[in-house]
Amino acid sequence: MVSHVPVTIQVLDVNDNVPSISGGNSAIIVCSGTKNGQVIQTIRAADLDNFANGKFSFYVPAEHQVNANFTVKDNGDNTVSIVSRRREVFSQDRDQDFFSLVVVVADGGEPPLSSTTTLSLRVCVCQRNTRGRNSNNICQAQAFLSSTGLSTGAFVAILLCIIILLAIVVLFATK
Numbered sequence: 504m505v506s507h508v509p510v511t512i513q514v515l516d517v518n519d520n521v522p523s524i525s526g527g528n529s530a531i532i533v534c535s536g537t538k539n540g541q542v543i544q545t546i547r548a549a550d551l552d553n554f555a556n557g558k559f560s561f562y563v564p565a566e567h568q569v570n571a572n573f574t575v576k577d578n579g580d581n582t583v584s585i586v587s588r589r590r591e592v593f594s595q596d597r598d599q600d601f602f603s604l605v606v607v608v609a610d611g612g613e614p615p616l617s618s619t620t621t622l623s624l625r626v627c628v629c630q631r632n633t634r635g636r637n638s639n640n641i642c643q644a645q646a647f648l649s650s651t652g653l654s655t656g657a658f659v660a661i662l663l664c665i666i667i668l669l670a671i672v673v674l675f676a677t678k
Contacts, residue, residue: 518612520551522559524583524620530601531585531622532640534629543585543624545578548608557611564619567605573624575606583608585622600626 525547533543548559561575561583568574576584583606602624609617627642 516552518552518610518614518616521616521618522548522550522608522610523618524606524608524622525549529623530625532629532642533587533602533624533626534640535626536629537587537589537626539587539589541587542576543573543587545582545584546622547582550610552610552612559611560609562607562609564605564607570602570604572602573604575604585624602626 531544537543548561550559558579559581561577563570563575570588572588574586574588576586578584585604604622604624605619606622607617607619609615625642629640629642
């Protein structure tokens with residue numbers, strides 16, 4: 504005798520993958536005109552486990568909360584906003600500054616898992632945004648010698664003097 508019985512097997516997902524922040528590999532551009540409390544960028548978390556692990560939560564670890572420049576705001580929708588904490592506008596005297604911000608993302612699984620990411624933030628003078636409000640910030644190109652205090656006009660004058668001196672040397676050498 505043979506009998507056939509339909510059997511349903513339900514495989515439950517185990518919380519075995521740590522959550523991570525999407526796109527945390529490249530530097531985040533912060534315009535030097537950013538003011539206190541301004542949202543710089545919103546970042547999303549991802550997890551290879553299914554949705555049974557609940558929503559993600561974000562926070563800056565206690566040992567890194569002394570960052571006077573940036574903090575994070577958990578939006579409650581699996582995203583986090585990076586927020587400026589500066590009281591004044593970022594300095595436009597320097598070409599660019601680099602900062603880091605440590606962010607922990609935790610899932611709601613059982614057991615809960617978390618991962619820590621260090622975000623790189625680059626503060627610079629941004630180009631004017633001509634493509635609409637949602638396009639990405641781009642750092643304005645800085646002059647090669649601007650960090651030494653040499654203006655473009657002075658650089659051209661020095662270069663012109665060198666060319667004239669070389670022409671004089673060539674004229675004397677050919678006589």
